[in-house]
Amino acid sequence: MASTSMPLPDFIPLDDGVSHRAPPKHKLPDKPATETARKKRRRTSAEPGSFDDHSHTPWIDALGITEYESKEQRLHDEIVAFVKYVDPTPQETSARKLVIGRISEIVRERFRNSRVEVFGSIAQNLCLPDSIPGDKKEANRALFQLRNRFKDAGISEDAFVVSRARVPIINMSTTPAFGRSCKIDLSVNNNTGLHVIEVLKGYLEKMPALRPLILVLKGFLTQRKLNSAADAGLGSFALISMIISFLQLNPSKLPRDIIDQPIQNESLGRLLLDFFYYYGYTFPYRTSYISVTDAKLDLKETKGWFRTESPEALSIQSMIDPDRDIGSGTTRIEAIRVAFRQAFNTLNNFPFTISSANVLGNVLGFSGKTIAQREHLRQMIDSGALQRAIKPPNASRSRYPPRGSRGRSPAYAPRDYLAPPPQADYGHRPYYGPPSPAYDDYYRYPPPQYGPELPPHPYGDYGYNSRPSHTVSRDDYRRNRRQR
Incomplete structure (x- = not known):
């Protein structure tokens, strides 16, 4: 210690x-008392x-x-x-x-x-x-x-x-x-x-x-x-x-x-x-x-x-x-x-x-x-x-950085990122589950793999003339958008 x-x-x-050092025996108060003073116990010899x-x-x-x-x-x-x-x-x-x-x-x-x-x-x-x-x-x-x-x-x-x-x-x-x-x-x-x-x-x-x-x-x-x-x-x-x-x-x-x-x-x-x-x-x-x-x-x-x-x-x-x-x-x-x-x-x-x-x-x-x-x-x-x-059963760590940390993020992932993988947005609702605000950042990008189960989609918007047969990465998508 x-x-x-x-x-x-x-x-x-x-x-x-x-x-x-002990306090002086007759010390004046710093400010007026705001409550009834307590009786001091008399010390006997x-x-x-x-x-x-x-x-x-x-x-x-x-x-x-x-x-x-x-x-x-x-x-x-x-x-x-x-x-x-x-x-x-x-x-x-x-x-x-x-x-x-x-x-x-x-x-x-x-x-x-x-x-x-x-x-x-x-x-x-x-x-x-x-x-x-x-x-x-x-x-x-x-x-x-x-x-x-x-x-x-x-x-x-x-x-x-x-x-x-x-x-x-x-x-x-x-x-x-x-x-x-x-x-x-x-x-x-x-x-x-x-x-x-x-x-x-x-x-x-x-x-x-x-x-x-x-x-x-x-x-x-x-x-x-x-x-x-x-x-x-x-x-x-x-x-x-x-x-x-x-x-x-x-x-x-x-x-x-x-x-x-x-x-x-x-x-x-x-x-x-x-x-x-x-x-x-x-x-x-x-x-x-x-x-x-x-x-x-x-x-x-x-x-x-x-x-x-x-x-x-x-x-x-x-x-x-x-x-x-x-x-x-x-x-x-x-x-x-x-x-x-x-x-x-x-x-x-x-x-x-x-x-x-x-x-x-x-x-x-x-x-x-x-x-x-x-x-x-x-x-x-x-x-x-x-x-x-000492250790209450419902205790959980705070998601917010402590005071004085200048906004440093915590060393653990927030709970929102522990959800199932999000779906992309094709102008319609996903096949499963309602949309969630936690997934908004993911809706802006195309899915990593196009499959036959998905509805028709204007692939030309992404710079392709036909259905691609390979995986489209996020970097390829951004590069094609800039070239277009």
Whole structure:
């Protein structure tokens, strides 16, 4: 999901996050309101640490009743069960392929030379059940055109173009006919996402603990609405960089086997607790930035990333562009640190007994809506409803060239040319079938072969003195007419 200039985008990647500045707190409207303003929900100070309806923990059912030696061992098994639960089901994989395929068709109808590539969480298999997949002015124009086409095709009703982002995107979710739960971000001419796939692939292979921690922490931030870079939260790329740096530096000085072989040593619970403590309490936000490429922390002043107005800001060097700070847009870092500290205290103070159950559920869970959407998607795939919505039985290609094609004819024959061969006009009606306007162009020329079944005809009009015994081609006819 290589880059050329517009007007035809070379590829249109799909992702689930993009970094841009949050809107001002007191922004005046561009024009007077024309409808009743909606009441804004008041944000409470306890919101970063609460998760309201996210109280369902369906992965616990897979563990059964087991006695554990420590709380960390129990937490490890719950993390493993959580990862297995959030892995895409066959129905979810099919649904994503169908939706992305339909989006690709719509994109190529408008931009015939474009290429659609998938990157981000879906490409790396790091997505959760509730988060499916040039010139800036020209990119915005292309995104607005695609937004209208997605709405016309019935794929999305709430497609919205974030045109002022550093990387402009279309943010949308699919309609109920397409599964409802697929949330997609689409950008134009964004090469960075494709490079990230290859870079992260190497880290995922070298660090077995990386993927489980990513999935748990993405779910943790998502239920607290701190996961979106568009809302000044912690985006996926920045979060993954923090986890990789944590595993590289090993701030708790754990034995290396604990990090390199987490499944064999049952250490995922220990690593999760250390992550919450490290980034909640001890990480030097004021002085240092994260460098995953160099596997170290370095001083902000060396890169010019220290900001006096926000000295505790998060700074992360991009693995793709060393001169870019991918953490600069996370202005809600204080709320994120509070959430990390609350999670550590909750898990660390949780009373453990031999039969303790649901340790992870104290800080992580799913809403009933997410579980219902997952079941709804399964039913749609099993019943074929989504397949029918993607490819309706009466769908047909348009005979007219698309807008902007400058009248180029389509690459397929119109339906009028698929009729039986036409008959010539001899001043009377054909022997079979009524005349049709589609055949008018053919009536002007004589038949290719004269036979005895045809009525008498003035052959002299064509330059012949008697009945010809050979085939008369169209070129011969025109040549004889000119000579006459």
